[in-house]
Amino acid sequence: MPQFAIIAVSILFDGLAYAMFLFITSVGLSVTMGLMGFVNLAHGAFAMAGGYIVVSLTRDLGIGFVPSLLIAAVLVGLISVVFERGLYRRLYKATDLEQVLLTIGLAFMAIATATYFYGPIPKSVPLPLWLQGDINLGFRSFPSYRAFLIVLGIALISVLWYAFERTNIGAKIRAAVDNRRMAESVGINVDLLFTLTFALGSALAALGGGLAIQLFGLSPSFAVLYLVLFLIVVAVGGLGSLKGTLLAALVIGVIDTGGKYLYAEAGGFFIYAITIVVLLIKPAGFYGRE
């Protein structure tokens, strides 16, 4: 295989793995903002909570990494319902700015709480043997953990796609994103739908938080550290669009990885340059409604 093809394949592979992480963590934010217009800056805090639950389950209770991911997602999904019913609900009719204030406040509190329970030292998780090491494909070897990310990502996308496009609830959610008033007037319980999607989005964020530990480590400031990245994916993809979020995650993941590989000196520029270019051309993102 010629050298440039090998490089292209490895950029695609690494970029894809990164994109899957971006997609899993951001898709919930996109749906919440698209469906209710709710600016949830505490989204990263749910991801962080997921990460810490995975740390506790694997380290203290000795549960395997993969089951821990699932348990963390379910737990955070349930916890998020409490927040949604107790706090978020009061502000659906409020301005974006008040939502920003509330959710940033929650994120700050989450950081301090995590510091209290887990301390400021970054945590890592023990991975099962099959996720360590690499897979050799002859011309190049690939880290197994990244292959796992890609497989998991594709599986999740399939499930989400099916749920959104082929089930009754999915149809209702799409209807509500398109036109909330109309959806309400034909008898769709948008409030309930929102609670469900909010829980799902938070659960996915938690999953993303758990997956991120191996990539970035986990410390309390995770709650706000990568928020800009998630917001970029959401904005570039278009609010409330599954397809858009996926495309945005892929574009950003691959171009960012490629940029770092080929032009490391300007590594920080790429992600912001893509954001600006895409938004100047398509202000509502790839699949957002103008």
Add this chain to the structure above:
Amino acid sequence: MRMLKWAGVAALALTVGGTAQAEKIKIGVVLPFSGANADLGHQVDKAFDLYIKLHAKDIAPHTIEIVKRDEGPPTGANAKTVATELITNDKVQILTGFVFSPSAIALAPVVTQAKVPMVIANAGTAWITNLSPYIARLSFSMWHHGYPMGAYAFDKIGCKTAALAYTDFPPGKDSTEAFKTGFEKAGGKVTESIPLGSPVQVPDFTPFFQRIKDSKPDCMYVFIPSGAHATGVTKAYGELGMRKAGIKLIGPMDLIPDNKLQDMGDAAIGTIVMGNYAVDLDNAENKAFNAAWHKEYGANSYPDFMSAAGWDTMHAIFDTIKKLNGNVTDGAKFIDAMKGWKTKSPRGDVMIDPDTRDIVQDEHAMEVIRKPDGKLGVKVLGTTKAVKDECKVLKLGRCGT
């Protein structure tokens, strides 16, 4: 009112006369207790607290009072505000801490104006000590590790070529510059130099390292901040199978901070670093330091090089207080008394250089191994005694002024 107060003090001094008076010395501690780098602040703070707890009696009859403030993000401005207020409002006589170089840089004119000694426990940009005669540093300059590592990598590790990768902020640039200077002087060739993005967010290291892997240098010298970045580097290095590909991971000790080493797994084994401290250093002071640490903070808490610097910082402050018999109101005198201070520290022999007020210390080349008890640790491959900050020795750039 103020006159009255001074009159009171004078009267008091008269009545006490020549006998040793018990002074209460106020020390301001400025460390990042919150934010993305909070763990660095806590590593130093724990060492401070431990030293004070064990040695408070040494300075009797004098006592100290510690006022802690959050250094905040590395903007310089925040640390400058809180430290200025420690001087003006809390009336501290000594300032210490300072993890981030910008904090120390921003504050330098203030301590010069206020004549308050500032004893740095971490901030490693080489030329900081030149900024004010009231600054002394007990930690290191980036050149302490980077420069000797250059020659060592070429002569002993067998790196004929090396790729450099560094977090894109001044300590990173400083450290790679130091390595490059030493490495090229020894005859090595640097193949490429790659910035790794911001010190705040941990990036995905894979694309950077993949690129280095494809260019096949003998060694890869990496500088990153010793927080969450360190674990990320080892993991990406391990996942990509770079050791199997024959590329050795080398760097300053920030790569393998002791409090994160156990989490790094087999990927870390074989990493060779240059540094001033590891929990496995074999000397009596270090054994006592570790025993005290574990007794205070539990078996699973480890000190690291930042804690060791914190420990020595407080040690130097205490010794100077003793030397001056508690009379620390004169900042210039305090710094003078600190010059030439030396001790056997957990890090080895350390001394404050009377000329530069920077630390002179032993540098150890260390390799990560799996110890007989199953834990990860380091083996000391060699020690260079009394290493000075080479940047100031060579008078490079700002270090020369």
Add this chain to the structure above:
Amino acid sequence: MAANDPTGAQSAIVTPVRDAAATAARDRAAEYLVSRHRFRWAEALPWLACIAVFFLFPDRLTFGSQVLVMVLFALSLDLILGYAGIVTLGQAAFFGIGAYTVGLGAARLGWTEPVSGLFAAFFVAALAGFISGWFLLRYRGLTLLMLTLATAIMMQEAGNLGSEFSGGYDGLPGLVFDPLLGRFEYDLYGRTNYVYALVVLAVVFYFVRRIVYSPFGQALTGIRENVRRMHAIGSPVHWRLVTVYTIAAGIAGVAGALFTQTNAYVTLTVFDFENSAKVMVMLILGGTGRLYGAFLGAAVYMIMEDYFSKLSPTFWQFGIGLLLVLAVLFARRGVLGLFEQFGAYFTKEKSKGAKP
């Protein structure tokens, strides 16, 4: 009838019923519009408080001047967010440009005169605001948010690439500015800086107040409330937005310049996303679109942050977070809104008492 007959409705407007009550109501409205911009006694309170601080807390003026800088920065955001409804996360870009104008001016060109430095910072930042505003203000909502944010971060990255010149993240150390007006040295206690910042704030505040109560300011509010209608009545919406964005950018630049001068130091962290986000949080906390909201929000946020971080250097964020959550739940129009409610309550009581 009115619903099917627009002319009927129109004629009702053209020939209003001239009864006494309506006239009185109109007079009251006119009276309100005329008096709105007049100085109210309550407005003196924050300024008196600032002067009192100078005498009561002489040891805390370094912190005090940092609060004043943030008030000025929040004020610049209020002008565009509160009055024109432009939500941006890029205000730190202009703050940073102002900060680096005086920083680089002093370090590289030897321009160390502080007051003229403020003017320079105003013009450079305003120019940047004009250019970026011309392009970016066609966008709204999340798109504008991300565009402004990305622009600010790109400037930071550019500064880092050129760190030989900009000083990078280690900043420009040891900036020395001339004594203020050639007479006042910068003392350790920050007295000069505090008075300097307060005077600059007062001057800028006066101009901003003039702007928001001018017809131009009214047009901005109109754009915020109903942009289509403003288009329909022929208001040059884009032009007006660009104008106010330019002015606000200039003021943010002045705040940044003051920041550099009072700290005698600046690093690239002034361009941080956190800087833009924090000033927005301060403004919303205080209350948007009322000028004094910026004042109160920045002061309350910073004083509480200072208080909590002294209480616990490690966990203070919990306190700040709780403050924000409580503010949203119980003070919907910001802290200033609370004061207004109190004020309204007392006036009502008084007017009740006055009526027999």
